[in-house]
Structures are given as structure tokens and as C-alpha cells.
Amino acid sequence: MRLRVVAVGKPRLAYARLGVEEYAHRIQKYAPLEVHFVKEARELLPRAEGYRKVVLDERGKLFTTEGLLEELRRFEGERVAFLVGGAEGYPEGVRERADLLLSLSPLTLQHELALLILMEQLYRLFTLRAGHPYHRP
Template structure:
């Protein structure tokens, strides 16, 4: 399954870009990043079908890393070819994008800079795939 980050704004050469790249390079699954302008621009056509859409939004569902990993695992096992992770610009997403999402995902109620969200998402994607591979990267603390 392709993990495809579609993000508004250009990250350029920055510490956030370096951190994002560091995590994406560790992922054993296929990954892709598409940058769109802050407004306008077309979301690219899917690589294959079926496709799932995850929209990052502060009103979305906060998930434990293991639960996020299991969701990706379920989609992969159902034959999903591409999971898209949409990161909006400063003004968020259009209503149509939110309403068509398979999952509204949140890093909590705080507002995060969209460039930082890329790095946080890349880390969570690495963590999820590491969990599914049985890799010791993820250590769950006491509950």
C-alpha cells in the first residue's frame, strides 16, 4: 500500500523537511509526498483503487499509535492500494474534503503548524509500520 502525504504549502529546505525525510526513509512501505499551493491546485488522481483518505484536522479523532497501526493494517489487508493523508494550509480544509474523508485524524486539540504536522505524521507512519512489523521502535508505557 502506498502512503501518500498530500500537503498544502512548500516545506523547502528546513529542519521540518529534514525530520520528515528522515522518518519517511525508514518506512518499508511505499511513500510519496505531493505539495500543493496554499490555495488552488489539484489533488492528484489516485494511484489505484481502492483509496482511503485521511484528513488531518484538529476536530478529528485522536488515536493511540497501536490503533492507528491497526487501521492501516486493516485497510492494507482489504486491498487498499493508496492511503492519502491530507494536510491543509493555515485555514484548514475545504468542507468537501472533510466530508469525503474516510478518517478525520487529529494530533490533539492544539493547533499545530502544518509544516510540523508533516514531520509528526511521517513519524506516526513510521511508528505504525514498525508496530505492524514487530519492530521494537514502539514502546508503549503503562496505562
């Protein structure tokens, strides 16, 4: 699986920026990963062209970590883009073009925090798939 994460705005909060960098580095050991930051939400879909699209949305489907791993196995061998909107949400058409609407929590999360949580969960999924002891249910 080739991964691309496309997020609106570079993280300004130091903990989020450092965390995203750390998990991006860790994920690279398991799968090719690109992280792209765009200025506006209308740039999300063009950056995800040719990829399966997983759109983060509080109205999306909630999974356990193991359940999300099983769901993403549908995309094995494909290119998958995770789209993270900004404070203003998504423009028309983004949710409709999603292959999966994913909720990280029923709570509304600040977008930098959502990005950091996504990165940690991607790392967790790859370590779980590889049989490493990082994940402890």
C-alpha cells in the same frame, strides 16, 4: 498499503523539511510512499483521487499509536492518502470526502509540525507492525 502524503506548501522550517525527508526515507523500507506538496488546498483532493483519504483535522478522531495501527488495517492492500492542510485549513468538501478524520492532538498544530508528526507516526506504525523495537509504549 501504498501511501501518499499530500501537504499544502513545502516545509520552510529546516527542522521540518529535514525531518520529513528522513522519515520518508525510513518509511520506504516498509511501504511505497509518495510525498506531494501542493500550492493550494484546493489541489489536495485531485492529488488523492483513487486513494482512501485520511484528513488531518483537530476535530478528527484521536487514537493511541496502537489504535491507529488497528484503524489503518481496514485499508490494508489499498492506496491511502494522508492530507495535510495549510494555515488556511481546508476548502469545502475535503472533510466530507474523508474516509477518516484524524487528529494528531487536541492542540492546533502549525501545519509543518503536523506534517512532521504524521511522518514520524507513520514510521512508528510500520515498525510496530513489523515487530521492530522502535515503539516503546
